[in-house]
Amino acid sequence: MYKFRTWAKTPPKGWNSWDSYGASVTEKEVRQHAEYMEKYLKDYGWEFVVVDIQWYEPTADSSIYHAYADLEMDEFSRLRPAANRFPSSEEDRCFKPLGDYIHSLGLKFGIHIMRGIPRQAVHKNTAIKGTDLRARDIVQPNSICPWNTDMYGVDTTKPGAKEYYQSLIELYTEWGVDFIKVDDIADSKLYGAHLAEIALLREVIDESGREIVLSLSPGPASLEHGAYLEKHANMWRLTDDYWDNWAQLRDMFDRCQKWASFVGEGTWPDCDMLPMGHLGIRSVDGGGSDRLTRFTKDEQETMMTLWSLFRSPLFFGGELTDLDEWTLHLLQNERLIEIHSNGRNPEEVYRDSEFIVWKTETDSNRWLAVFNVSDEKAESERISEKLANIVSISKHDITVSKDTPAKDGSNTIPAHGVVLFNY
Numbered sequence: 001m002y003k004f005r006t007w008a009k010t011p012p013k014g015w016n017s018w019d020s021y022g023a024s025v026t027e028k029e030v031r032q033h034a035e036y037m038e039k040y041l042k043d044y045g046w047e048f049v050v051v052d053i054q055w056y057e058p059t060a061d062s063s064i065y066h067a068y069a070d071l072e073m074d075e076f077s078r079l080r081p082a083a084n085r086f087p088s089s090e091e092d093r094c095f096k097p098l099g100d101y102i103h104s105l106g107l108k109f110g111i112h113i114m115r116g117i118p119r120q121a122v123h124k125n126t127a128i129k130g131t132d133l134r135a136r137d138i139v140q141p142n143s144i145c146p147w148n149t150d151m152y153g154v155d156t157t158k159p160g161a162k163e164y165y166q167s168l169i170e171l172y173t174e175w176g177v178d179f180i181k182v183d184d185i186a187d188s189k190l191y192g193a194h195l196a197e198i199a200l201l202r203e204v205i206d207e208s209g210r211e212i213v214l215s216l217s218p219g220p221a222s223l224e225h226g227a228y229l230e231k232h233a234n235m236w237r238l239t240d241d242y243w244d245n246w247a248q249l250r251d252m253f254d255r256c257q258k259w260a261s262f263v264g265e266g267t268w269p270d271c272d273m274l275p276m277g278h279l280g281i282r283s284v285d286g287g288g289s290d291r292l293t294r295f296t297k298d299e300q301e302t303m304m305t306l307w308s309l310f311r312s313p314l315f316f317g318g319e320l321t322d323l324d325e326w327t328l329h330l331l332q333n334e335r336l337i338e339i340h341s342n343g344r345n346p347e348e349v350y351r352d353s354e355f356i357v358w359k360t361e362t363d364s365n366r367w368l369a370v371f372n373v374s375d376e377k378a379e380s381e382r383i384s385e386k387l388a389n390i391v392s393i394s395k396h397d398i399t400v401s402k403d404t405p406a407k408d409g410s411n412t413i414p415a416h417g418v419v420l421f422n423y
Helices: 027-040 096-104 119-124 161-175 195-208 223-232 246-262 297-310 325-331 334-342 380-391
Strands: 013-016 048-051 108-114 139-144 151-154 177-183 213-216 235-237 268-270 314-316 344-351 355-361 366-372 418-422
Touching (some): 027 048, 027 096, 048 177, 096 108, 096 161, 119 151, 151 195, 161 195, 195 213, 195 223, 246 344, 297 355, 297 366, 355 380
Parallel strands (some): 013 048, 013 314, 177 213, 213 235
Antiparallel strands (some): 139 151, 344 355, 366 418
């Protein structure tokens, strides 16, 4: 059994910089978000602070990539933080000061990386630490990412390939990294999943002895690789970038239904980030720029409930420092926290054109979530009768959770909304 299963028992929860800042987040902004999380969310299980893509690019300024940009890199072909954006990284300190600060708040530190080795390392033929080999000795130059020009793939069969990935994990361990989001690997868009590099990453992380969550992007991951991903990763994306529109949320019910059997201790199919609150501050992805989420409150409650029952990792994508009280309370919802942290055997148990019903259980409760996926409100009394047939008990033994994300005693379920029952 792999070591990661012995410690990674609860799906990760945290903040990721992408939905608000694209590739351009700064150290000041990361620290501000860590401080907010420590003050308002840490006690509710939110703990990861993740710096997304291009932290090594001095010129990054939005979610639009700069082709063939000059990147900050050390002598061993390893990318390092851009000092103009992360000033504490100067004098070869790299991300250690930022990691130390996040840890001082009782939180965990994560970074995004691209699969492979930097193109500029190959062009300069820089060294591979701990070997007499160089970047060109391990590169797979026809293995490229179609949407980002930073990297070439690594040929895992070549001498030096493992040493290169070991040197990355050694460096990230020095920085105090607890979470690595690896991109262009779960679904590369050109070649499918890069299974050999996934396995090599798992191997060197386990050999390092450090407890690092391994998250694989982008999606959609292929269901045919489910057992392989379950063996080698903690998280793997079920979709390409997920944004704040009902069509993508509705589609996620289908994806969760297919992947539910893979939810387990240390392994979590990933529904992607939560595009809530203030989004797109320096990002133009997702069909919009600077905005408040386009999800209605009912849709946000549906999303949080589905993600929690399914036990997807929860990574908030909006700006925390101006978060409204309603959204904060949703992130602090105690019933959803109990289900997300301790739920077992999540399963879709009913579906028609109007309703989708999921169930799960914890040590103290059994839960049913009724999602109204239609565009019209529905009567909850009719739902109670239907639920009684589904779970074969009296409707009088089914009660609306007092802390449900809907609807404070209302006898209807709004369009795109949810009611949480226990029985």
